[in-house]
Amino acid sequence: MNSHLSLEEICRWLSGECGEDVEERIRECPACQTELRQFRNALAGFRISLEQVPVPAVSYPRSRQTLSRWILATAALSLMVAAPVYWNARQQRAAEQAKADELLLERVNASLSRSVPASMEPLMQLISKENQ
């Protein structure tokens, strides 16, 4: 004797994917026929309820749309303001870096071209003041 249909077999039967053996079991078993009928009725009821309930239109409140437009406009504006500021700051930083490099190079040059060691410099200044 065959067992009753499983849920998987019922689903396959509903989608028309079952074999001849399942069809035969359904024909021979009133309990499975009842189960299939109930399942089909439930599905049909579900489909009808879906068709009858209107799908709510997706709409945002007007104030929210306006708000999001404002946010977008503000973001665009701040980007337009911030981009040149950022660019200027970057260029200024590069210029400062170049200036600092130049200063360092000058100091290196100065210390290289010194005729006397740095520790003797106060003495040299004294001498040059006396000369003036």
Ligand SMILES: [Zn+2]
């Ligand atoms: Zn059965």
